[in-house]
Amino acid sequence: MADRLRGLIPLIAAALVGAAVLLPLAAVIWRAGGLSPLDGRSWDAVWFTLWQAALSAVLSVGLAVPVARALARRRFRGRSALVALLGAPFILPVIVAILGLLAVFGQKGWLSDVMGLFGLPAVKIYGLHGVLLAHVFFNLPLATRLLLQGWQDIPAERFRVAATLNLRPWTMFRLIEWPMLRRIAPGAAMVIFVICLSSFAVALTLGGGPKATTVELAIYQAFRFDFDIGKAAQLAVVQLVLAGGAALAAMKLTLPEAGFGGLDRVVPRWDGSRIVDGFWIALVALFLLLPLAAIGLRGAGAIATLPASVWYAALYSVAVSLGAVAVTLVLALPLALSRRKWIELVGLMGIASSPLVLGTGLYLMINPFIAPWDVALPVTAAVNAVMALPFALRILRPAAAQIEAEHGRLADSLDLHGWARLRWLMLPRLRRPLGFAAGLTGALAMGDLGVITMFADPDTATLPLQMYRLMGAYRMEQAAGAALLLLILSFGLFWIFDRGGRINADT
Amino acid sequence: MLTLEGLDIVQDDFRLTADWSVPTGARVAIIGPSGGGKSTLLSAISGFAEAQGKVLWNGAPLGDLAPGKRPIAMLFQDQNLFPHLTAAQNVGLALSQGRLTKAQGQRVGLALSRVGLDGLENRKPSQLSGGQQSRVALARVLLQDRPLWLLDEPFAALGPGLRSEMLALVQQIAAEVGATILMVTHDPEDARRFADLVVVVDQGVALAPRDTEDLFANPDQALRDYLGH
Numbered sequence: 001m002a003d004r005l006r007g008l009i010p011l012i013a014a015a016l017v018g019a020a021v022l023l024p025l026a027a028v029i030w031r032a033g034g035l036s037p038l039d040g041r042s043w044d045a046v047w048f049t050l051w052q053a054a055l056s057a058v059l060s061v062g063l064a065v066p067v068a069r070a071l072a073r074r075r076f077r078g079r080s081a082l083v084a085l086l087g088a089p090f091i092l093p094v095i096v097a098i099l100g101l102l103a104v105f106g107q108k109g110w111l112s113d114v115m116g117l118f119g120l121p122a123v124k125i126y127g128l129h130g131v132l133l134a135h136v137f138f139n140l141p142l143a144t145r146l147l148l149q150g151w152q153d154i155p156a157e158r159f160r161v162a163a164t165l166n167l168r169p170w171t172m173f174r175l176i177e178w179p180m181l182r183r184i185a186p187g188a189a190m191v192i193f194v195i196c197l198s199s200f201a202v203a204l205t206l207g208g209g210p211k212a213t214t215v216e217l218a219i220y221q222a223f224r225f226d227f228d229i230g231k232a233a234q235l236a237v238v239q240l241v242l243a244g245g246a247a248l249a250a251m252k253l254t255l256p257e258a259g260f261g262g263l264d265r266v267v268p269r270w271d272g273s274r275i276v277d278g279f280w281i282a283l284v285a286l287f288l289l290l291p292l293a294a295i296g297l298r299g300a301g302a303i304a305t306l307p308a309s310v311w312y313a314a315l316y317s318v319a320v321s322l323g324a325v326a327v328t329l330v331l332a333l334p335l336a337l338s339r340r341k342w343i344e345l346v347g348l349m350g351i352a353s354s355p356l357v358l359g360t361g362l363y364l365m366i367n368p369f370i371a372p373w374d375v376a377l378p379v380t381a382a383v384n385a386v387m388a389l390p391f392a393l394r395i396l397r398p399a400a401a402q403i404e405a406e407h408g409r410l411a412d413s414l415d416l417h418g419w420a421r422l423r424w425l426m427l428p429r430l431r432r433p434l435g436f437a438a439g440l441t442g443a444l445a446m447g448d449l450g451v452i453t454m455f456a457d458p459d460t461a462t463l464p465l466q467m468y469r470l471m472g473a474y475r476m477e478q479a480a481g482a483a484l485l486l487l488i489l490s491f492g493l494f495w496i497f498d499r500g501g502r503i504n505a506d507t
Numbered sequence: 508m509l510t511l512e513g514l515d516i517v518q519d520d521f522r523l524t525a526d527w528s529v530p531t532g533a534r535v536a537i538i539g540p541s542g543g544g545k546s547t548l549l550s551a552i553s554g555f556a557e558a559q560g561k562v563l564w565n566g567a568p569l570g571d572l573a574p575g576k577r578p579i580a581m582l583f584q585d586q587n588l589f590p591h592l593t594a595a596q597n598v599g600l601a602l603s604q605g606r607l608t609k610a611q612g613q614r615v616g617l618a619l620s621r622v623g624l625d626g627l628e629n630r631k632p633s634q635l636s637g638g639q640q641s642r643v644a645l646a647r648v649l650l651q652d653r654p655l656w657l658l659d660e661p662f663a664a665l666g667p668g669l670r671s672e673m674l675a676l677v678q679q680i681a682a683e684v685g686a687t688i689l690m691v692t693h694d695p696e697d698a699r700r701f702a703d704l705v706v707v708v709d710q711g712v713a714l715a716p717r718d719t720e721d722l723f724a725n726p727d728q729a730l731r732d733y734l735g736h
Contacts, residue, residue: 409555410586414651415575420604428591 006418010338013331014346020386021349024361025240031233031364042235044210045218049242052128052203052214053196056135057189063136064143064188065181067284070277071144072151073269082281083148085288086141091440091494092292093447094138094201095464096483099471100291101125101134101206103298103480110294130206135199139192141288146191150184151177159269169271190250197243198354201449205468215239219356223363223454233364236357243354292487299484302477310482313466314489316377317446320462321493323381324445325438328388332437335389336396337426339404347393350386355450358383363454376455380462384445391444392437399433400426435501439494446490463489509552509655509687511713513560516544516551523547524560525713529704531565531654534681534688535716536698539708539733545691546584548713549657552689553579564655580653580686582661587644588632594619594643595628601650618646622676638669645673649680656681658690674701695734699723707733 038046071083089097104110105125112122125133154176162172200216207213213221215238222231335343362379366372372379403426411425427434449464456465463486470479510528523544529535537545550556554574562569569577588597595615602611619628622642632640641662648656658677662670678701681688689706692698698705704716709729722730 406586407589409574409583410589412555412574413553413579413581414600415573416600416604417575424592424596424600424604425589428589 010334010340010343013334014343017331017335017346017349017386017389020382021353021358024358024365025353027361027364028233028236028240028357031230032237036234038234038238041210041213042215042218042231042238045213045215045235046238046242048128048207048212049197049199049214049216052131052135052199052207052212053193055128055132056139056196057193059132059136060139060143060192061147061185061189063140063284064147065185066276066280067140068144068147068151069177069272070280071148073266073272074274074277074281075266076281079266082285083145085285086145088491089138089141089288091443091447091490092138093449093464093483093486093490094134095205095449095467095471096295096447096487096490097137097291098134098202098205099467099479099483100295101130101137103294104290105130105133110290126206126208127212128207131199131202131212134202134206135192135196137287137291139195140284143188143192144284146188147181147184150180154180163269163271172271187250187253190246190253194243194246194250197246198239198356200354200356201464204449204453205471215242216354216356219360220453223360229360229364232360236360239354239357243357247348295480295483295487298477298480299482299487302481303484304481306478306481306485309461310463310466310470310478310485313461313463313482314485316460317463317486318489318493320377320381320384321442321446321489323378324384324388325442325497327382327385328392328441329434329438331385332389332392332396333434336393336400337422339401344393344397347390350388350390353386355383355387355448356454358386359451359454362451372455373457373460376452376457376460377462379455380448380450380452381445383451384448385441387448388441388444391440395433395437395440396430399430403429432501435497435499438501439497442493442497443490446493447486508565509689510563510566511552511560512563514551514562515559516547516556517559518547518556521547522711523551523708523713524711525706526560527706527713527715529687529689529716531687532685533704533716534678534702535690535704535706536702536719537689537691537706537708537713538693538695538698539729541693543708544711544713545693545708546659548708549581549659549689549691553577553581553657577655578653579655579657580648580651581657582644582648582659584660584663587661588640590632593629593631594624594635594646597632597643598647598650601647601652614650615646618650619643621649621680622646637665638673641665641673642676645677645680649684652684654686656686656688658688660691660693663693670697671700677701695723705730709733 071079102109102125105123106112107122107124109123116122158176162176167175198216199214200220203212203214203217204220207217215235219232219235219239222228222235335346359379362383363372366375366379407425407429411421416424447464448462449468452462452465453468456462461469463482467479467482467486470482508528508531511525514525516523521544525548537548539545547556551558552562554569554572554577564578574581598615598618599607599611602614607615616628619625622645624639624642624646627635627639632643635643644661662673665673674697677688690701692701699719702719705719705722706716707714707727707729709732714729726734
């Protein structure tokens with residue numbers, strides 16, 4: 001009996017996740033009445049969404065090739081720090097990065113200042129190229145990590161053979177590196193394409209206008225400015241078709257896996273120009289570090305004088321973040337421990353659905369019963385939990401499988417089952433991955449500027465939303481202070497959880 | 508008494524049959540070429556591998572029981588301890604899966620001291636030598652209080668001196684509690700020193716146990732093939 005009940009727990013978790021994703025989708029489709037003809041502006045949004053996602057993917061992967069190649073074959077001081085920095089954008093709040101990018105590349109930014117010295121006009125960042133800049137900022141590091149993994153997986157012997165044959169650089173590229181790139185680059189581009197399809201916060205801040213509106217942003221605008229929930233639902237169906245179609249297309253490709261870590265190995269090689277490699281490495285380091293430095297410099301002065309509203313928002317954000325961590329872990333743990341194959345699909349549902357689509361659906365479900373803004377924070381926590389679940393499962397499932405492989409027999413022979421197995425075997429050995437998953441979830445939820453924009457009333461805001469409002473009111477100093485606070489909270493939360501998993505943990 | 512009735516293990520293109528019994532309190536060595544199915548035989552008896560036929564302990568079939576519910580304590584080739592638990596915690600799992608009572612704690616201490624590990628209760632496996640780790644595992648088997656012990660070359664990683672020391676200790680402790688032991692080994696010397704009965708696994712059959720001295724004095728074809736003379 002107890003065994004049967006325990007077997008039900010993962011099913012219940014799967015059903016909860018399924019309901020959290022599918023019910024809002026059903027509500028959206030029901031309200032939209034299926035697919036109906038789009039007006040011109042909506043078509044513009046569809047084309048812009050596809051176009052910017054494609055360009056972002058191509059640019060990110062294209063630029064990642066020389067960067068990953070340089071990192072793969074050069075050993076230098078600070079290399080591991082740079083590789084770690086490549087992981088940082090993943091947990092960097094989008095709105096913080098945007099403020100940093102504005103400080104460097106904006107109309108009044110450092111780059112414009114430098115160009116002004118030569119009598120050149122200031123940079124115009126808003127529009128397609130601003131969106132691309134931000135997307136490359138977030139996805140170039142991801143693409144670099146994926147490709148770097150590919151380079152490291154090339155056996156060192158091949159480069160040794162190439163060196164003894166004194167192959168010309170082009171021949172070497174064609175024979176050794178090109179086959180790897182052909183295998184990995186399309187998948188990497190596809191991943192980035194899918195990510196950028198659901199771009200909201202970037203388009204909200206750097207895009208906008210009829211020429212640079214993504215479908216996600218159009219949902220928000222229909223919802224917030226036109227008060228047209230029917231149109232929002234219609235656009236949500238469009239977004240669902242786009243993201244679902246791309247996800248299905250992505251399944252046909254073998255997607256590259258970026259492990260979290262383990263990119264330390266440098267394959268010894270005897271080719272390539274130090275100067276060219278150094279150029280790419282310096283370029284990517286500056287590209288990532290300058291916006292962060294700008295936040296630090298501008299925010300440090302303002303953080304002490306932040307208004308109370310920002311501190312309240314920070315408090316709400318911490319609550320949302322911890323709530324999302326709790327929900328994600330409670331759902332992810334039974335799903336990760338279950339040996340059923342199809343559980344992985346449950347996690348993928350979070351990827352295929354976008355925050356604004358879920359938000360629209362949840363609004364439709366909640367609105368008849370209670371005022372949506374009364375539940376803005378719980379809804380934000382829940383949506384973030386669903387969004388983080390795939391990452392948590394990707395971290396926890398392989399770890400749990402490995403523990404079973406190594407110690408499952410001993411636990412079986414000692415009759416350790418259910419709670420006892422969890423307590424004596426799984427929890428202690430899953431501490432590191434649990435801490436890491438909790439840290440990622442916490443940081444992602446902390447920095448999320450998505451569904452909260454639909455649900456918040458003027459009096460409540462999470463920190464990213466409050467920061468966005470400050471930017472909208474051109475209070476850039478305070479916005480920078482809030483950005484620094486948000487940065488510290490996001491990275492700090494990640495660090496605390498990750499550290500908590502490592503401390504005293506035996507390997 | 509352990510009885511194997513028409514036991515038939517099929518895995519892909521591998522097959523092993525056994526049909527014999529051993530009396531309670533016997534020490535049985537299982538020898539034979541590697542890949543011959545010695546470990547698989549133990550897996551089938553302990554419930555980790557599927558098998559046709561019957562495994563009976565004192566006449567009661569074990570077939571439907573999960574490994575942990577069988578009257579069996581097992582020592583594997585490796586991973587016999589949880590690396591994140593102390594020696595005392597590892598041994599304590601034999602008595603309780605919750606918090607140990609004071610009396611249980613004392614029994615853990617006694618068991619550890621019986622295997623010669625006084626004062627090392629709070630060490631984790633990584634802080635113990637290979638021999639000490641084997642002793643912790645043995646202390647747990649002792650407290651598990653199960654009548655049948657299955658040993659799958661648990662001391663293979665130890666040097667010859669340590670190994671014979673451990674075998675002697677197993678022998679002593681098993682005699683104190685009257686346990687029946689089946690031990691896989693690839694070393695005929697270990698078998699001679701340790702076992703009253705020997706099962707030779709040869710060409711898909713685990714042959715019926717024979718008296719150790721008698722077998723080595725008058726080796727059958729299977730044993731001669733294995734020993735290479």
